[in-house]
Amino acid sequence: MKKMSAPQMSDAELVAGIKRMKQEKDIVVLAHFYVQDDIQDVADYIGDSYQLAKLATTTPQQTVCFCGVNFMGESAKILSPDKKIIMPDINAGCPMADMISSDEIERVKAQYDDLAVVAYVNTTAETKAHSDVCVTSSNCLQIVRSLPQKNIYFIPDVNLGSYIKSQLPEKNVILHDGFCCVHHKIRVAAVQEMIAAHPDYKILVHPEAQAEVVALGNVVGSTKVLLDEVKKNDAPGYIVCTEVGILHQMKKAAPGKEFLVPTRTQTCRSMKRNTLQKLYDAMHTLTPEIKMDEELMQQALRPLEKMMELAESKVSTL
Template identity: 40%
Template sequence: MEALVQERFLAEEIRRLKEERNAVILAHSYQRPEVQEVADFVGDSLGLSREAARTKAEVIVFAGVHFMAETAAILNPDKTVLLPDLGAGCSLADSIAPEDVQRWKEENPDGIVVAYVNTRAEVKALADVCVTSANAVEVVAGLPEGRPIFFLPDMFLGAYVERMTGRKLELWPGECHVHAGIRAEHLEALLREHPAAEFLIHPECGCGSSCLYLKPDAKMLSTEGMVRYAAASPASEFVVATEVGILHRLRKLAPDKDFVPVKPDAVCEYMKTITLEKVYESLRDLKHVVRVPEEVAERARRALSAMLQVG
């Protein structure tokens, strides 16, 4: 009971401070349920990027991970962008360094660099275009023919894009440790237990092609794609292969449907470092401002702007 009272108090204070600071809270779908509940917008990387680009708020509190707050800062150089916990990193973003990209560019002067939005600002600054899991297929399909393409850093998403577009990509061997841990054996068990369920699978998942072999009618979708599909589908049961934070949003938007995680312990510890108390403290003290040097931000902004125009 005491914890519930504290949660309500913090939520009320956050709402008060939002108005006082002219602030907006953007939260990723993998955030804790109580953090999602105080957010003005909950979504995936593409949706959050678009909200960050068009917000009129003076302060953006980003309940996500560091690269997401960087993206908001790049798109809003005149606004204050806050990250409630500077420890909210990303194993995928950390898997590639700017030097890796620069080396490839020097070896492929006519090449095109496609950077997943899950990358650091310095990597985005070296890219020709950024993508999210929601629009990567469409972006790559529209690239000029006959030029080498470097897709980074997620190899599973890259393999999916390669399969869907028929384009030959050079893939960086990076992975999200949460999605990479979702394997075919997890899917097999639930196929037997839930034979009538629809299967929603994030393209970053390690099961990749084997998942589609086991379940040919499975839907490979971004987090936002999962939400839209589940809300519109006549099905009443879904097996979900992604970080389990999305289940709160799915159950909230479709309370009459059942959602079963493929892997109940598919938890991003970086996302979960952000708590309601940290959101409150960040707003109260304008704590943990995220800044990107303008010489980096200017180049990264071009790649991000190209991403926002697609899908």
């Protein structure tokens, strides 16, 4: 059955309605750093994918509206199976998450006795279910370093995997060829050109970017790490090598600073599928809802729990 949309309203009316329904229906709204600015402004919490999924487990509200892409809603449901997880656009997918299949994972497993399958948290529940441990861009070095296995199959992001490989030469990191369409398109020449024009600006790079771009970064880390750097650093400006959605929070954190992006293609179309109208509609109808097979949820939970266990002792972050 086709979902019915509410009558067309102005942005101000949508925002007022969203705020009202939060109270009336006891809904918490979580928004990823990469969604549109107006959604970030109306959300209760803003963060990266794993940070928000974990946060969903602690909020008192039993209904969570997750503004992001579908693997994020899955992670929230896996960690909070008793809560209702809804999304403004359940068809907002992550191309990188779809670049790996369970068949590929099992094929590599068959080739090595001493192997750990390490899945970036930016993956589907199906991929997580075939993995040994999940990692985020903040804890990947700490966790991979702590694993007893020498052979590491890192999936799906070749760029983050290459960064881990360069930092942990003692491990045999086997790379998959997946990539983030946004970060992969950031060109080293464009970054170098900006550095030449603004030599006193700090270069902030997400490790999903290509190795040549990562090598130029003054700070390399997760979206949250990059935002935290802006809050504490006194540089006059920043060259930001990640998705442009983070600029909204960076500008709030450091008003008066200049933020530059090297390429115009640093926009995730999937994240931008989340709109105020869709958020309003989801809260109004409490749909679409993330529903998952119980056995798959249990299998996908294991590597997430393993990640939390290994990350308990916070020794290092990207």
